[in-house]
Amino acid sequence: MNEITQPHDRFLKSLLSDPEKAGTLLRERLPEAISELLSSDPPELVEGSFVDEELRGLMTDRLFRVRTIHDRVALLYVLIDHKSHPDPFIGFQLLKYQIEAWKQWARENPDWKRLPAIVPFVFYHGETEWRIPNEFMALVDAEAGWRPFLLNFQFPIFDLGKVQDDQLSQHARLRAWLVAAKYATRSGKQTRIKKHLIEVLGDSGVDFPVIMRYIVETYDEYNESIVQEIIHAVRPEEEHAMMSQFARDIIAKGKPEWLNQGRMEGRQEEAASLLLKLIRHKFGPTPDWMIEQIKTAHLEQIEAWSDNFVFANSVEEVFAS
Numbered sequence: 346m347n348e349i350t351q352p353h354d355r356f357l358k359s360l361l362s363d364p365e366k367a368g369t370l371l372r373e374r375l376p377e378a379i380s381e382l383l384s385s386d387p388p389e390l391v392e393g394s395f396v397d398e399e400l401r402g403l404m405t406d407r408l409f410r411v412r413t414i415h416d417r418v419a420l421l422y423v424l425i426d427h428k429s430h431p432d433p434f435i436g437f438q439l440l441k442y443q444i445e446a447w448k449q450w451a452r453e454n455p456d457w458k459r460l461p462a463i464v465p466f467v468f469y470h471g472e473t474e475w476r477i478p479n480e481f482m483a484l485v486d487a488e489a490g491w492r493p494f495l496l497n498f499q500f501p502i503f504d505l506g507k508v509q510d511d512q513l514s515q516h517a518r519l520r521a522w523l524v525a526a527k528y529a530t531r532s533g534k535q536t537r538i539k540k541h542l543i544e545v546l547g548d549s550g551v552d553f554p555v556i557m558r559y560i561v562e563t564y565d566e567y568n569e570s571i572v573q574e575i576i577h578a579v580r581p582e583e584e585h586a587m588m589s590q591f592a593r594d595i596i597a598k599g600k601p602e603w604l605n606q607g608r609m610e611g612r613q614e615e616a617a618s619l620l621l622k623l624i625r626h627k628f629g630p631t632p633d634w635m636i637e638q639i640k641t642a643h644l645e646q647i648e649a650w651s652d653n654f655v656f657a658n659s660v661e662e663v664f665a666s
């Protein structure tokens with residue numbers, strides 16, 4: 346996967362792996378005619394991906410199973426576009442991925458009588474404005490009178506760059522994720538929004554370390570000093586542990602200017618402490634065996650568990666191989 350797009354992929358997959366945040370995003374950004382008919386149940390994530398292998402570094406997808414207020418089953422297909430410029434052929438890609446989703450549904454429900462509705466939704470955070478028509482027929486060269494007989498569908502677009510920061514979401518924690526994603530692709534604006542970013546991150550709660558890691562990986566204008574300033578302003582009690590972990594991660598990516606020998610001392614202990622804190626925030630009290638296992642593990646193993654934590658919906662998934 347492309348080294349530049351990999352952090353976007355990991356970050357936005359993590360966002361949409363959380364049923365609460367995914368449900369909030371979809372309810373806020375889908376057309377009202379769709380969202381008002383969704384039941385109050387959170388969306389259920391369907392495992393798997395339909396994105397072509399050669400596009401995996403440029404796109405991420407998530408498929409959700411939902412119910413309507415009339416107890417119908419429907420599928421919400423979210424395609425996340427990491428590219429800096431909109432893809433004019435995304436309608437064709439959405440068609441292919443919807444067909445694959447229906448084929449999967451048919452395999453899992455061999456006695457089906459009617460297919461579930463699939464609502465496609467495009468999440469775009471590239472640096473240029475989305476100007477591609479949001480309907481499939483824009484790609485089809487056909488006589489005007491033929492349109493009623495040809496396949497067509499529309500797909501809502503959520504272009505982060507066109508939405509004011511305070512309008513990205515009514516929910517503070519989700520807004521912190523979306524602001525971070527919005528400016529990750531906007532070099533030239535990152536330094537100017539530092540103060541605003543500090544304010545937004547103050548409401549990020551347990552998500553703060555995950556969002557900060559994404560900022561460290563993707564904000565080209567942020568050096569070690571700026572990152573430390575943000576952490577100190579938002580979560581001063583975690584400044585030392587987080588800076589040590591970020592320094593280690595960035596050095597591994599070939600940026601030795603982050604190296605500080607004093608900060609790197611005790612990194613295994615700090616990484617263990619940070620992981621335990623994250624687990625307690627997300628899953629509750631940690632048993633003694635877990636504390637012992639994490640504190641005595643090698644640094645590389647703790648880093649692997651920390652990567653698992655980003656997507657984990659249970660403690661067991663954190664420790665999965």
